[in-house]
Amino acid sequence: MNFSTGLTNKDKTWIDTKCRSIATLERYGLAENRLRREIYLLGLFAFRQFHKAGPPKDLMHPGLTDEHTNTNKRIHS
Numbered sequence: 001m002n003f004s005t006g007l008t009n010k011d012k013t014w015i016d017t018k019c020r021s022i023a024t025l026e027r028y029g030l031a032e033n034r035l036r037r038e039i040y041l042l043g044l045f046a047f048r049q050f051h052k053a054g055p056p057k058d059l060m061h062p063g064l065t066d067e068h069t070n071t072n073k074r075i076h077s
Contacts, residue, residue, distance in 0.1 A: 011049045018042050 007015070022030075022038045030038070044062050048054065056062045 007046070007050055011046075015042065015046055018045075 018038075019042065022035070022042065025038070026035055041059075044056075044059070048056070048062070048064075051064055053064055
């Protein structure tokens with residue numbers, strides 16, 4: 001059985017860079033609500049990239065089986 005899931009090396013590099021960037025912003029006093037949003041978006045990106053689902057149409061409905069889903073579109077190539 002062939003599964004089309006997983007993160008590419010480019011995805012992993014982007015995630016690592018984003019993690020470092022968020023930590024730097026926190027050190028410089030990023031507001032708590034903005035910090036939560038950045039971490040949420042990072043997790044959303046990783047989750048959806050892993051499943052090759054692309055970005056959701058609505059960030060408040062990020063599930064894979066939701067009618068708000070853009071299917072078969074990578075967030076970045």
